[in-house]
Amino acid sequence: MERKLLEIKGLKTYFYTDEGVVAAVDGVDISIRAGETVGIVGESGSGKSVTSLTAMRLTPGKVVEGSITFDGKEILGLSEEEMREIRGNEMAMIFQEPMTSLNPVFTIGDQIGEAVRIHRNYSKAQARARAVEMLKLVGIPRAEQIVDEYPHRLSGGMRQRVMIAMAMACDPKLLIADEPTTALDVTIQAQILDLMSELKASKGTAILLITHDLGVVAEMCDRVVVMYDGRVVEESDVVTLFTHPRHPYTQGLMKSMPTLDSEEKRLYSIKGSVPAQGSLRIGCSFAPRCEHAMAICREQSPPLQEIELGHFSRCFLHASAEGRTGHEPAVH
């Protein structure tokens, strides 16, 4: 097995607000190997974004417990200065909102070149050349002219390309993409997803893709982590997850989504609401919405079990399966 590039273990990130403590991320384990694309799927408040921000050490919350190793280094203990060495260099991030993620008062070239000027001590001219190269790489036409323009001249799709160019400028080992196509139109989303796949193939960059769109996950990822209410509820390779989802939440999610191929008259729906972030957790947090909830689900929290090799699920329904021997039929 390839070595792990990023390994998050037992991570707990809490927010201390006026209203009380919010356990946004509450014991999360995620690992990414070099060159791999891992998707984190979850709804609002599931803690998926906070997890990724914590990996960059950019969260406003407080890491209460856990460890994050990147390329063999424990990064939670690094100084802010050492962290800056990694950020934008070995680990880079793109955000959801291409409209607000670029600084309107700097040219596109300045913003793309910033990373190489900081991390590689490029001269101004070198940085500009690198920016042009990156713009060409991400498929922006007239790169030589665009490099000296300001972000407001670009459309949303173009800005997201620029964001990717910025993130890729130092050839990072890991790219964290937080809902990179959510704000974009379908046809533009298709362009950006294509671009990300190409870059991944040509540069071997590992991608941590955070999204709520199962379609995007299916097309992009090798492995998928499903999060619910601050915890991982299921994890497996992408094919297994879509063909044999095991956690009732994942199953519900798959069934409740209308697809272009389905002909169902009525959609399946998971009852109830998405829990408010960090509300009280006694037992399994999905239990109030779960069709299969048993008495034990409301009292104890189920552990994340490996039910098949490389397939983890956090549910008491698997308890009978005795760990990793299980080949029992999927729960329905």
Place this chain on the structure above:
Amino acid sequence: MSDTDVSVQVATQAAEVSYQRRSPWASMLRRFRKNKRALVGFWMVVVFVGIAVFAQAIAPYDPIEQNMDVILQPPSADHLFGTDEYGRDILSRIIYGSQISLMIGIVGVLISVVIGVGLGTVSGYFGGRTDMFIMRIMDIFMAFPSFLLALAIVSVLGPGMVNVMIAIGIFSVPTFARISRSAVISVKNKEFIEAAKSMGASHARVIFKHVLPNSVAPIIVLSTMRIATAILTASGLSFLGMGAQPPTPEWGAMLSTGREYLRTAPHVSTIPGLAIMFMVLAFNMLGDGLRDALDPKMKL
């Protein structure tokens, strides 16, 4: 990993939702209570209002009655704040003076709120030429230094308390018009306004039921701060002899007459000065606190 031990926040799972169970006002009140400075301001204002309301009961002397036996006496047990050039008890004059300052401040601001918010709302809600016309007039008013404007209005109307209130009322109108206009503009493009229109609501209904209630926050804050400005301006006008006329115990006027005795009896002018300062401070602190409680991002 132990998961059950994290009982972070109490929320019943039976209730589907438990975001915040409060009206918008209740959560505002909570934030206000947490703000120390705002609370100090609030209680200072309460004290001033209390003094003004119960002036007759708490003032030890008549504020106008002269007593030539005790002129210009420094603070003593008989006269806590001393006496002035006619032997009047300064404490009593300060106490009665609070009535005048508060009245000028509140009535003046009330005048400008009614006119200014009216104009600003019409301007912001309807936009176009109406907006252009109203705001250009406001710009003309804004072009004068506000104190000079008030002074000019009083000179035209003639000195006196009522005219001071009118002058103060008018000179704050453009500020209120601008603030309420921008508040209205930010509210009027919200979807719930469109929703009301889609149901067939009239302009009047939309304005009074949705637009105004959602734009009161900056107006409340501005009013509080403007009361402070109004009090200060009124004192200034009285200081120049354009406001309250003797023997009215107005703080600005007291300060003005006290100047002549600054060497021999400094308390005659400094005590009204301190009174003005504390009242202005009280309203400003209250206004600041209200802003933080209502909307910390408010641009005021």
Place this chain on the structure above:
Amino acid sequence: MNQPFIEVKNLKKYFPIKKGVFSRTAGHVKAVDGVDFSIYKGETLGLVGESGCGKSTTGRLLLQLLAPTEGEVRYEGKNLVGMNTSELRKMRRDMQMVFQDPYASLDPRLTVGDIIAEPLEIHQMARGKEKDRRIDELLNVVGLSSYHAKRYSHEFSGGQRQRIGIARALALNPKLIVADEPVSALDVSIQSQVINLMQDLQEQFDLTYLFIAHDLSVVKHISNRIGVMYLGRIVELADKRELFDSPQHPYTQALLSAVPTPNPLAKKERIVLRGDVPSPANPPAGCTFHPRCPAVMDRCKTVKPVFQNRDGRFVACHLYE
């Protein structure tokens, strides 16, 4: 087919672009540029398209929330364009709207009961006890409880707020509901609840929907017929099955192929369109899609294709003339 319930003819909306000190009109954004369609009683017409294609503007023009620059909107034969305020106010009872943003579309200063009661008050349909009873009934219809009436909207989750918005739209017993992206702001597991609710209500109250969305899967699920918009015009309109099985317009084809499918084993040919949607302030000559079209011909660059009926499905493309 029977008489259309709503008939839209050559509907246009141009927004002026103002410039300079004297607000001189420097040009127009052609948000909606000649749209024709009909909606039949009891059906759901879906309107899809990418941002800026004019689908939301079309919905608002239909309800006369915006005054059209040109064209007609006929409701049961009566033209709504040019109606006076009081006539229009009466018509509004029959036509309601559900909005996209469940947070911005409910007045934060009002309780849920007040929000739902608003249409009843405006049209003086109910007061006192009768009004309370109606609020109760509406809350129950959308799956909320009576005691929710006293709460403020910010105490609710997105899905529940959208239910409140739907209850408000139902208050006057409307016949038509224009739903502008009603589920796009909601979480996946909540979307299906709201979609199911809307379908149930349609059956229960014999509603007609104009369902505007950018999510093709959602539109496909709920609609009977679907119109695809691009730069202010409908490029294709057909029965949903026909549209999805054999899309005719090259834009529809590209749009359908661009949707990511939640099936990692499906290998599909994706038509990736080049470039961005042009600005509606300065749309390309001829067919507005021609700069991005994979099947572009010379004629497309100069001649505007006509939106024409071919066996019950409408296409605006030179390929099919």
